[in-house]
Amino acid sequence: METYKDEALNSLLSEITPSEQAKTDAKMLLAVKIADAMQAKGWNKTRLMKKMRKSNPSEITRWLSGTQNFTVETLVDLERVLEIKLLDLGEPKNAERTIKQYNIDILVPFNRSQQMTGCFVSEPSEAYTYYKQTIYS
Amino acid sequence: MKFKIEKLNQFSGNKAGVYSVVLNNDEETLLNKFVRENEISFKSETKDILKRLYSIGHSTGARSQFFKEWEGNPGDGVCALYDKPDCNLRLYCVCYGTQLIIVGSGGYKPKTIRALQEDAKLTEENTLIKEISQQITQRIKDKDIRFSNDYLDFTGDLSFNDEDL
Secondary structure, three states: OOOOOOHHHHHHHHOOOHHHHHHHHHHHHHHHHHHHHHHHHOOOHHHHHHHOOOOOHHHHHHHHOOOOOOOHHHHHHHHHHHOOOOOOOOOOOOOOOOOOEEEEEEEEEEEOOOOEOOEOOOOOOEEEEEEEEEEEO | OOEEEEEOOOOOOOOOEEEEEEEOOOOOOHHHHHHHHHOOOOHHHHHHHHHHHHHHHHHHOOOHHHEEOOOOOOOOOEEEEOOOOOOOEEEEEEEEOOOEEEEEEEEEOOOOOOOHHHOHHHHHHHHHHHHHHHHHHHHHHOOOEEEOOOOOOEEEOOEEOHHHO
């Protein structure tokens, strides 16, 4: 396959940092999520415009174009009307978690005449088997 | 018109195959020409367009919501990548579903004009992409150009010569 130098194109492309690209990706993926949610609800742009209390349909077109730098306020409103999650506000990664630990000892008596798979008891005639279980929550 | 369509590996990914056009025996694609013509006066806008093309190839696919449709003849797939409200660049493309896109050229579109016909340069670029689309469509109809199994590539004869007209 013939390869074209496309120097101007490749030079400008090399100036794009991963951080810049990630921002564009995010804007476009948000637009995709909004469009998919509209489709799932059977809404057109006018319906979303009314639900968002906007007056200009071109604003919705811009939101869907992947060029919009959304404010948090707009994203929260979109989450509410479209019933989707656009902001990931889960727990911070380094937050301390409280782990409760319960140790439970279970004492099960049985006598030697009983057969237990994989278990052999000789003396005394009655033995106790301990099952130890630790539960984390 | 003699031209061929070339895959741009810099932009193509698992969401869309991104192609451009090489005219006659030029040594550059139409997208390179577009960048060369605009990178001085509209550098950030031009960069933004390249970032969006990369996202289309790798993250989203060429979804119709990203394009201003009906920029050509009915059904020919000619569209333009939306420009930002504070930007003035128009880039013409042809979309084949969401997985294949051919990027042409374009230019500066002042907000003071509404129709591309009001600008000679845009009219020229729009006419060119419509002709290219028409010839590719004919090849697809004739089954001389097909889509790969994953719909991310064109296969077949991607070179067009004057005698094909």
